Amino acid sequence: MTTKITLELRRYLQILVGGIVLAAGVTLFLVPNHITSGGTPGMAILVTYFTGISIGTIMLSINIPMVLMSMKFIGRGYAFRTVFAIVVIAMSADMFLEMLKLPALTQEPLLGAVFGGMLIGLGVGLIVKASASPGGPSIIAGMIAHRSHWKEGDLIIALDALIVFSAGFVFPKLDSMLWSLVGVYISARGINLILSGRPSKKVLHISSENAETLKAHLLHKLGHEGGVILEGTTLHTGDERRLLMLIVDNNKVQSVRQIVQAYDPTGVVVVMEASELMGG
Structure with a gap:
C-alpha cells in the first residue's frame, strides 16, 4: 500500500x-x-x-x-x-x-x-x-x-x-x-x-559471405552482445548470403565496422537507432 x-x-x-x-x-x-x-x-x-x-x-x-x-x-x-x-x-x-x-x-x-x-x-x-x-x-x-x-x-x-x-x-x-x-x-x-530515452544502442545488419568468420571475431571482440544470424538469398542473383543482426552499444559500432572491413571487404553494414528496446 x-x-x-x-x-x-x-x-x-x-x-x-x-x-x-x-x-x-x-x-x-x-x-x-x-x-x-x-x-x-x-x-x-x-x-x-x-x-x-x-x-x-x-x-x-x-x-x-x-x-x-x-x-x-x-x-x-x-x-x-x-x-x-x-x-x-x-x-x-x-x-x-x-x-x-x-x-x-x-x-x-x-x-x-x-x-x-x-x-x-x-x-x-x-x-x-x-x-x-x-x-x-x-x-x-x-x-x-x-x-x-x-x-x-x-x-x-x-x-x-x-x-x-x-x-x-x-x-x-x-x-x-x-x-x-x-x-x-x-x-x-x-x-x-x-x-x-536517448538511444544508447544501435542495431547493425551485416550482409556477408563470411558470416561464420565474422561471428567468431565479433564474439571475441565484443563479448556477449545480442545477435542472430539469418539465412537468405540476394534479390538479383539468387546467391546464398547470410545476415547478421546485432544490438551493440554506440561506442562499439566502429569496432564492428573495422572487423567487417578486415575479414569481409564485400560485406555491407547497415546501422540503425535502437530507439526502443523491450525484453531480455
Whole structure:
C-alpha cells in the first residue's frame, strides 16, 4: 500500500513539474512571437489572440469538458491525473502572463520556436510518462478512435496539423505557421526523448559471405552482445548470403565496422537507432 502511495505521489510531482515547464514554453517563447503549437496550448493561443481571454481560462474551458466526456473510456486514476495536469498547466500559464507578467525570453521567432518546442516537448513527455495526459486532441482522438476505424495516432497528427496551419490565417504573417511547424517538430522530438530515452544502442545488419568468420571475431571482440544470424538469398542473383543482426552499444559500432572491413571487404553494414528496446 505504501509503495502505491509513493508511486502516485511521484507521478503527481512529475506532472506538476511537467505542467510548469510546458506552460513556460508556451507563455515565455510561443505567445510573444505569435507562434502556436499542437494540442490545447495551440488552440488557446489562437483563441486568446482573438478574444483576449487568458490562456489558462481557455485551456480549462476546452479540456475539462473533454475529460468528463471521456471518463468511461479512461480509468479513474488516469482521469484524475489528467485533470491535475490540466489545472497545473492552466494556472501556471496565467500566473506567468497575468500575475507575474513575465517578459518574453526572446523576440527572435527561431529561438522562440526552438526553445518553446523543447520545453513543451519536455513538459508533455513528463506528463505522459506519469500516466496522464495534458489534454486536447489526444482526448478527442481517443474518443473518435474508440467509435471508428481511425487510428488514434493518425487523428492526433491530423488535429495538431489543423491547429498549426490555422496560425497562417490567424496571425498577421504567414511566417507564424512556418515557425509553428518548427516548434511542433521539436516538441515531438522532445516527447520521444523523454518517453524512449536517448538511444544508447544501435542495431547493425551485416550482409556477408563470411558470416561464420565474422561471428567468431565479433564474439571475441565484443563479448556477449545480442545477435542472430539469418539465412537468405540476394534479390538479383539468387546467391546464398547470410545476415547478421546485432544490438551493440554506440561506442562499439566502429569496432564492428573495422572487423567487417578486415575479414569481409564485400560485406555491407547497415546501422540503425535502437530507439526502443523491450525484453531480455
